[in-house]
Amino acid sequence: MLAKTLQHFLREKLLESKMSRKDFAKISNISYSVVNDLLSAGKQNPKLETLVKIADSFQVSINDIFNNTHAKNKEDFIPLTAEEISYNLRSFLINVIKEKSISSSKLSILSGMSSGAISEFIDPPYKKNSLGSSSALKISNYLCVSMDEMIGRTTPAKEKNVSARADVSQNKTPKSKSFVERLQQERSKKNNDRQR
Numbered sequence: 001m002l003a004k005t006l007q008h009f010l011r012e013k014l015l016e017s018k019m020s021r022k023d024f025a026k027i028s029n030i031s032y033s034v035v036n037d038l039l040s041a042g043k044q045n046p047k048l049e050t051l052v053k054i055a056d057s058f059q060v061s062i063n064d065i066f067n068n069t070h071a072k073n074k075e076d077f078i079p080l081t082a083e084e085i086s087y088n089l090r091s092f093l094i095n096v097i098k099e100k101s102i103s104s105s106k107l108s109i110l111s112g113m114s115s116g117a118i119s120e121f122i123d124p125p126y127k128k129n130s131l132g133s134s135s136a137l138k139i140s141n142y143l144c145v146s147m148d149e150m151i152g153r154t155t156p157a158k159e160k161n162v163s164a165r166a167d168v169s170q171n172k173t174p175k176s177k178s179f180v181e182r183l184q185q186e187r188s189k190k191n192n193d194r195q196r
Contacts, residue, residue, distance in 0.1 A: 002066070002134050003041040006054075009065045010039055013058050028057040045132040048089070049082040052153065061154070062147040066137060077153050086130045088152030090122050096143065097122075111135075111142040 014024060021039065025032040030053050037043040038050075055062045056077060080088070097104055104122055105115040113135055120127040131139075140147045148154040 002137065003038075003044050005066050006038055006043075006046065006051075007041040010035075010054065014039075024057070028053045030054070045134045047082075048085055048130055048133050048136050048147075048151065051133050051147075052080060052085060052151070055148075055153075062151075063140070077148065080151065080153055082130070085151045089131060089136065089150055092150045092152070093118055093122050093139070107139070107142075111138045113138055 010024075013019075014021070021035050022032060024030075025035045028035075030038075030050055034043065034046070034050065038046065038054075043050075051062050051065065055065060056079065059077070061077075093104070093107070097107060100107070102110075104119040108115050108117040108119070111118075117131075117135055118139075121131050136147055136150065140150060143150075146154065
């Protein structure tokens with residue numbers, strides 16, 4: 001299901017933006033072979049980092065990719081490295097386990113995974129460096145929280161009002177270029193280089 005949903009999302013967005021696979025691979029910083037696997041639904045459980053790159057490229061929430069109801073309003077997303085994604089997700093899960101006073105194996109089972117799935121990720125000596133996207137999606141669905149919040153790509157809902165007020169008072173309006181804007185800029189640069 002995850003692979004087909006991701007395939008549909010990517011095909012739709014590439015058609016909508018008149019983007020080739022090669023251009024998308026270059027702009028998203030995802031290898032061309034992985035892009036092909038995603039578009040053929042051959043990648044059953046892509047890395048969470050790959051989902052973040054896709055979401056960043058189209059400036060959408062990760063949950064928007066899966067038409068998930070836990071997605072929040074469109075906003076500026078915090079750019080993250082693979083290490084930050086893993087660290088933030090690990091911290092999030094540890095906090096949830098403490099807040100709910102449950103074990104990691106209980107959270108794994110309640111989320112629809114094997115009992116050791118989360119503990120291998122959060123308990124030292126960290127048998128897993130990251131969770132797969134299907135595991136993260138299961139946790140997101142069980143906890144009714146967006147994947148973006150889980151990995152620290154957005155501010156948690158309870159903190160949004162405070163930070164939004166602070167940004168307004170400091171006149172902060174960070175806005176990164178959209179995927180299509182970056183492509184148009186790149187194509188324009190190529191055309192200018194050809195004319196020279």
